[in-house]
Amino acid sequence: MIKVMEAISRWAIPMVVLVIPLWGVVRGVKVYEAFVEGAKQGLLTTVRITPYLIAMFVAIRVFQVAGGMDLLLQVIASPLRLLGIPPEVVPMLLIRPLSGSGALSMLRELLHIHGPDSLIGLMAATIQGSTETTFYVITVYFGAINITRARHSLPIGLWADFVGFIAAIYACLWLFG
Amino acid sequence: MINWIWFLLLASGIVLAASNNSAGLVTDAILEAASDAITLVIGLLGLISFWSGLMEIAERAGLTDLLARMLRPITRRLFPDVPPDHGAMGAIILSISANILGIGNAATPLGIRAMEKLDELNHEPGTATDAMCTFVALTTSSLTIIPITVIALRAAAGSQDPAKVIAPTLIATSFSTLAAIMTDWAWRRIRRGCH
Numbered sequence: 001m002i003k004v005m006e007a008i009s010r011w012a013i014p015m016v017v018l019v020i021p022l023w024g025v026v027r028g029v030k031v032y033e034a035f036v037e038g039a040k041q042g043l044l045t046t047v048r049i050t051p052y053l054i055a056m057f058v059a060i061r062v063f064q065v066a067g068g069m070d071l072l073l074q075v076i077a078s079p080l081r082l083l084g085i086p087p088e089v090v091p092m093l094l095i096r097p098l099s100g101s102g103a104l105s106m107l108r109e110l111l112h113i114h115g116p117d118s119l120i121g122l123m124a125a126t127i128q129g130s131t132e133t134t135f136y137v138i139t140v141y142f143g144a145i146n147i148t149r150a151r152h153s154l155p156i157g158l159w160a161d162f163v164g165f166i167a168a169i170y171a172c173l174w175l176f177g
Numbered sequence: 178m179i180n181w182i183w184f185l186l187l188a189s190g191i192v193l194a195a196s197n198n199s200a201g202l203v204t205d206a207i208l209e210a211a212s213d214a215i216t217l218v219i220g221l222l223g224l225i226s227f228w229s230g231l232m233e234i235a236e237r238a239g240l241t242d243l244l245a246r247m248l249r250p251i252t253r254r255l256f257p258d259v260p261p262d263h264g265a266m267g268a269i270i271l272s273i274s275a276n277i278l279g280i281g282n283a284a285t286p287l288g289i290r291a292m293e294k295l296d297e298l299n300h301e302p303g304t305a306t307d308a309m310c311t312f313v314a315l316t317t318s319s320l321t322i323i324p325i326t327v328i329a330l331r332a333a334a335g336s337q338d339p340a341k342v343i344a345p346t347l348i349a350t351s352f353s354t355l356a357a358i359m360t361d362w363a364w365r366r367i368r369r370g371c372h
Binding site: 008012013016017020021023024026027029031034035036037038039040041042043045046047049050053054055056057058059060061062063064065066067068071104107108111112115116117121122125126127128129130131132134137138140141142144145146147148149150151152153154155156157159160161163164165167168171172175176 | 182215226228232238239240278305309313321324326330339342351352364
């Protein structure tokens, strides 16, 4: 099963890159011209995202280095402990929506300290896999089309991350606890 | 809302830094983060351009329309405001598939493409539509079935069974995606009721 899924993710891109132009040729599309036209739009899109990314990256980093994360951690640690959530994995809840690379390095550290097959290691890995870097997705997706009023997207994204976090912990407790 | 969050992150960070006497850290962080954003953009430039080019071929060849027609029974319910034969539907499906298969570096460019298509249906420039919110809710809830990166990290850390996390990840992802879809639906309903 894993082998099959790994093979799919390895072959998905080459296959898609073969099938799409092939389909185009069969249907009489001028594939080279179409590609260049689309790629030109892609360049403009990426340039459009840039200011949004700079704004978000700077704000998040300033908050992090000033110790804002640690302060928030102290506030939420005790109510979460009442829910039976181990304090070791709580930092994942805060960092995951804000920074993808930050969450990955925290996961690496937790796997190293507690061992990949410990309950904490399993929980941290499950949290990483079942949540998203919500701030990044929202910044990039809405930035690409110059949308600043994202309405309920951010609260729902963060809520989904929270549900994923709690579900990951209870699923691990139930399966491996 | 995003204005307030952005301001609060910056302002509370600087006030905190002032109270810890670590203003120097903040200065370094600002410069570093701004140039990190540019490094990321340089990587994205090639990736997004490539996938946009490929999507242009797929659209002209009618491939995205075909995909959209095949999955119409599901997408019609999730995105009632998007005409089933509109190009946005195919782009949404491709982006979601890339997310599910765990090919993250294709998922972002495809997602952006879907947002551009959805923006063609937007009557209020600068404000997100219902369909955009639903699509972003799905994406931010995480759709991964096989977390390839996580499994690789576990293997690197010397795990006896790196793939052991697949079962709990599947459970947790189902809950988070369900929570996102249900909240989005409820939010829309409540808003409609107000008008």
